[in-house]
Amino acid sequence: MKSIKHVASAPAKVILFGEHFVVYGAPAILAAINRRTTATARIRADDKIVIRSDIGTSAEYSRTNVGKRDTTPNEILEPIHDAVKRVLDASDKSSGVELDLQSEIPYGIGLGSSAASCVSAIAAVDSLFASHQKKWVCERAIESERMIHKNSSGADCYISTFGGIMRYSKDVGYKGLEVARNLNLVVSSTGIRHSTGDLVERVRTFREAGLLNFSELAKQASEICGKAEQSIRSGNLDNLGRLMTENQVLLKGIGVSHRKAEELIELSMKAGALGAKITGAGGGGAVIALARSRGDGARIASLISNAGYESLQAQVDHKGLIR
């Protein structure tokens, strides 16, 4: 045992392009942003896994008496418990763990709070016994995420672990993208929390109903991703913004937008954004807008706040998981 207390943190994410279609093999472009979840792990003398989160939830589990939970089931903490248990089981140690999570990431609005919690929790607990590579942490986080969202593409855990801006697809995996210009993003919240699993399921039903040619929409989403990759590399912000707005048309088409999200997109565009779209699963959740400069971003964010919505300016986080 190396130490009795370890800390790890992992960032939030936005999906710039390709959410939902990525579940069916299309590429997505994601960015980690400068809001983090920090996990602090301590070894316990007994066999309990105790998890406390500053969003006001806590849960206590027994390792030996599997299935025994000392608190009522908790959807938010369940994957984190699974993640911690996986690491403890891999360590061959019989001790329990106490885990404290502090998060700057609003949860349930598509900013990857669940992935950041799983990634930071796994890394903090792993550091108590070993020091596995980031890839090891990421793979376990994806397995735990799949408890609540069984068709997860894995994209959220990859970006939270490795940071920066990346192109991700299920087949090819991830590739970091060089950015020619800083991206100034404004993230605003509809205030409506969603379940990613439910929305992915909604898209599956939509796809199977065959009303629109889903594979044609996925092809268009892939083309948008390809062009966006070039615009990111060349620093063409105007093109990037236009492509975000084009991507939003597809997301609206598959039924994952929301009246309030459309209102936020309209507000962002009126305030001078270069493009705007929902980010993540949708159905409410968050909207991202691309600003030409930090100053423009501040103006867009304040106009959105004046309209009664929460909004924040976000910068790309290049570090990913820190332990």
Ligand code: MEV
């Ligand atoms: C959720 O952040 C992104 C989705 O594409 C689901 C996934 O990739 O697993 C909606």
